[in-house]
Amino acid sequence: MKNVFELLNANSYPGRGIIIGRCAYNEFSFIIYFIMGRSENSRNRIFAATEDGIRTQAWDPAKTTDPSLIIYHPVRRLEGHVIVTNGDQTDTIRDGLAAGISFEDSLRGRKFEPDAPNYTPRISGLLLPDGSYRLSILKTAQGDPSCCQRFFFEYDRPIAGQGHFISTYAGDGDPLPSFAGEPVTVAMKGSLETFARRVWDSLNGDNKVSLFGLGIPLDEGKPESIIINKHEGA
Numbered sequence: 001m002k003n004v005f006e007l008l009n010a011n012s013y014p015g016r017g018i019i020i021g022r023c024a025y026n027e028f029s030f031i032i033y034f035i036m037g038r039s040e041n042s043r044n045r046i047f048a049a050t051e052d053g054i055r056t057q058a059w060d061p062a063k064t065t066d067p068s069l070i071i072y073h074p075v076r077r078l079e080g081h082v083i084v085t086n087g088d089q090t091d092t093i094r095d096g097l098a099a100g101i102s103f104e105d106s107l108r109g110r111k112f113e114p115d116a117p118n119y120t121p122r123i124s125g126l127l128l129p130d131g132s133y134r135l136s137i138l139k140t141a142q143g144d145p146s147c148c149q150r151f152f153f154e155y156d157r158p159i160a161g162q163g164h165f166i167s168t169y170a171g172d173g174d175p176l177p178s179f180a181g182e183p184v185t186v187a188m189k190g191s192l193e194t195f196a197r198r199v200w201d202s203l204n205g206d207n208k209v210s211l212f213g214l215g216i217p218l219d220e221g222k223p224e225s226i227i228i229n230k231h232e233g234a
Helices: 004-009 089-098 103-107 192-202
Strands: 017-022 028-036 045-050 053-058 075-078 081-085 122-127 133-141 144-155 162-167 184-187 208-217 224-229
Touching: 004 184, 004 192, 017 081, 017 122, 017 133, 028 081, 028 122, 028 192, 045 208, 045 224, 075 089, 081 089, 089 103, 089 122, 103 122, 103 133, 103 144, 122 162, 133 162, 192 208, 192 224
Parallel strands: none
Antiparallel strands: 017 028, 017 162, 028 208, 045 053, 053 075, 075 081, 081 122, 122 133, 133 144, 162 184, 208 224
C-alpha cells in the first residue's frame, strides 16, 4: 500500500486523478477527484456544485478558448451510484446505467480524448450502493492512436483504510506520458476533509486547479462533500 501524498509530491503533473476507497474507520466510502492544468485555458476553471454532483465551469469566461474538453460534469449520482470521470463520459455512463447498460459496456463505445499529441486517457470510476467500486482507463497503445486499449478494474470487497488511485498521466512531458499499469493501492486515513486537504496540499502548487471530495456513509446517512478551488483562494 502506497502513501498517496508522497506519490503526488513526487509527480509535478499527474493531470486529472481519481481516488476511491474505504475510510480507515470503515464508516464511509471516499471519492476524491482533482484536476490540474498547464495552459491558461485548463487553469481557468473551478468546480461548482450541482443537484447530483459537480460540474466544471470557467472562472473567467473571457479567457476560455476551447471549452470542448474542459467543461463537463466530473461527478454525477444516480439511484445510489456515484460516477466520477475526467470528461463527458460521465454522462455516457449515467445514461447507460439508467438504460440498464453496465459501466463497462457503456465505456466500450468511448476512447481516449482527441487532443493530439497527448491523447489524454479517459479515466472513470463507479461507486456502487454496497460500497464496492470499479475503475477504468481508456488509452492509446503506447501513444499510437490507431488502437484504443480499454482496461477495467473491479473491487468487490473494499478494505477499511485502503483505496485505489488512477490518473491521466504518469508525469510531465511533451507529449504527456499516459498512466500505465493497475490503479495504485493507497492508504486512506482521517476524515474526508483531512484526507482531501492533504491530497490538495500534495499537488504541485503551480499546476493544481480544483479538487472535490465526497464521503458516502455506509449506513445510508447524509453524505459529506468538499470543494477546493485555487481561484477561490484555497
